[in-house]
Amino acid sequence: MHGLQKQQPKMPQQGANNVFPIFDKVVDRKNKELLLKQRGIVIWMTGLSGSGKTTLAIGLEKYLHDNGHLAYLLDGDNVRTGINSDLGFSEKDRHENIRRIAEVSKLFASSGVITINSFVSPTEELRLLAKNIIGPADFNLVYVNTPLEVCEKRDTKGLYAKARKGEIKDFTGISAPFEEPKNADLVIDAGKSTYEECLKQLIAFVLPKIKL
Amino acid sequence: MHGLQKQQPKMPQQGANNVFPIFDKVVDRKNKELLLKQRGIVIWMTGLSGSGKTTLAIGLEKYLHDNGHLAYLLDGDNVRTGINSDLGFSEKDRHENIRRIAEVSKLFASSGVITINSFVSPTEELRLLAKNIIGPADFNLVYVNTPLEVCEKRDTKGLYAKARKGEIKDFTGISAPFEEPKNADLVIDAGKSTYEECLKQLIAFVLPKIKL
Numbered sequence: 001m002h003g004l005q006k007q008q009p010k011m012p013q014q015g016a017n018n019v020f021p022i023f024d025k026v027v028d029r030k031n032k033e034l035l036l037k038q039r040g041i042v043i044w045m046t047g048l049s050g051s052g053k054t055t056l057a058i059g060l061e062k063y064l065h066d067n068g069h070l071a072y073l074l075d076g077d078n079v080r081t082g083i084n085s086d087l088g089f090s091e092k093d094r095h096e097n098i099r100r101i102a103e104v105s106k107l108f109a110s111s112g113v114i115t116i117n118s119f120v121s122p123t124e125e126l127r128l129l130a131k132n133i134i135g136p137a138d139f140n141l142v143y144v145n146t147p148l149e150v151c152e153k154r155d156t157k158g159l160y161a162k163a164r165k166g167e168i169k170d171f172t173g174i175s176a177p178f179e180e181p182k183n184a185d186l187v188i189d190a191g192k193s194t195y196e197e198c199l200k201q202l203i204a205f206v207l208p209k210i211k212l
Numbered sequence: 213m214h215g216l217q218k219q220q221p222k223m224p225q226q227g228a229n230n231v232f233p234i235f236d237k238v239v240d241r242k243n244k245e246l247l248l249k250q251r252g253i254v255i256w257m258t259g260l261s262g263s264g265k266t267t268l269a270i271g272l273e274k275y276l277h278d279n280g281h282l283a284y285l286l287d288g289d290n291v292r293t294g295i296n297s298d299l300g301f302s303e304k305d306r307h308e309n310i311r312r313i314a315e316v317s318k319l320f321a322s323s324g325v326i327t328i329n330s331f332v333s334p335t336e337e338l339r340l341l342a343k344n345i346i347g348p349a350d351f352n353l354v355y356v357n358t359p360l361e362v363c364e365k366r367d368t369k370g371l372y373a374k375a376r377k378g379e380i381k382d383f384t385g386i387s388a389p390f391e392e393p394k395n396a397d398l399v400i401d402a403g404k405s406t407y408e409e410c411l412k413q414l415i416a417f418v419l420p421k422i423k424l
Contacts, residue, residue, distance in 0.1 A: 026270050026285050027277040035282060058238050065239045070247060070282070072323040073238050082345075083295075083315035086308075096298075103295035104316055111284040113323060133294075 032112035038210045040109040043116045047144030050151035052190045057118040059199045071114040102133035122178045143184035146191040244324035250422045252321040255328045259356030262363035264402045269330040271411045283326040314345035334390045355396035358403040
């Protein structure tokens with residue numbers, strides 16, 4: 001139990017039982033960042049389904065981890081099955097989906113973790129919602145710009161085929177709009193460059209931002 | 213950009229543009245825990261308003277931080293104003309409040325972070341909901357057992373006085389039940405012991421659990 005003394009808070013009344021101290025605040029974000037030797041920021045990847053954003057996000061997380069950084073990737077796999085399992089795909093629910101993801105990202109960033117999000121987030125309104133919640137200082141918008149025809153040709157999950165058949169309605173790029181971000185902090189031309197080139201570009205963008 | 217090569221994933225087709233690799237999985241929890249040199253677990257503090265659970269949670273977070281661990285405290289301050297800002301205090305909303313907190317805790321634990329929750333969570337049903345979401349291996353229920361009369365006498369936030377006047381309805385302990393946990397992993401008699409004693413007890417409980 002070494003070290004217990006040094007962080008003991010002041011007691012408002014000494015010697016009395018049942019008197020609990022009152023703290024000014026918890027361990028703050030700055031101290032957590034010092035512990036982790038990094039800044040907690042949010043990398044918000046936007047792009048069409050199949051654009052490669054999740055693959056790049058995974059590559060970024062691996063790179064950061066291998067270099068001693070704690071990063072966390074939020075994507076459909078751990079969000080839609082968990083915190084957002086009650087949400088469907090109505091406009092209201094898509095809004096709430098992004099709102100909650102942004103709030104969770106904000107919590108992670110405030111714990112010093114580098115948070116990487118990979119969600120289509122197809123409209124300026126949704127991305128602005130996320131930015132406003134997370135705050136402009138921590139929010140980094142990365143647009144993975146892959147032409148629709150490339151994404152559709154890949155069709156890793158078979159979703160484009162289903163959307164063309166009308167089996168998925170409001171599918172971004174086919175039956176629902178994708179608004180190109182006007183204010184992306186980084187644009188990756190993932191339709192033209194190789195994966196390695198794209199990942200290097202992403203890493204080069206992120207490294208200065210996580211420096212203390 | 214040192215170290216970039218070693219974590220490059222296998223490319224399914226070399227040399228072709230637009231062909232992105234497919235990963236088996238992201239950096240998993242075990243690797244994040246190795247990086248942080250700790251296990252990511254959830255400490256779920258339950259108890260009446262004014263029982264001292266948040267003060268103990270803060271003390272625990274400070275102790276862990278001062279000893280090189282990354283912990284994160286979820287409480288009303290960062291949850292009710294953020295991710296759960298759309299929720300009120302109906303039975304349905306209280307359930308949803310705990311469900312989301314548990315889901316967020318699960319995400320944090322899976323990133324290797326020691327997550328400390330401080331919420332009244334007054335019923336066995338609510339605590340079981342949290343346990344089922346987080347999973348029994350990671351869920352640690354700590355009951356801060358402070359008699360109602362002690363909590364009411366402290367009344368740090370003036371809530372008991374309001375509840376007695378009928379200004380707050382369904383207030384736990386006054387006009388809504390608090391079910392004593394039957395399966396707490398730790399019970400802290402915070403009505404009898406000093407703050408230092410309670411905190412030492414909590415720390416002694418947590419330290420073996422976060423060991424890798």
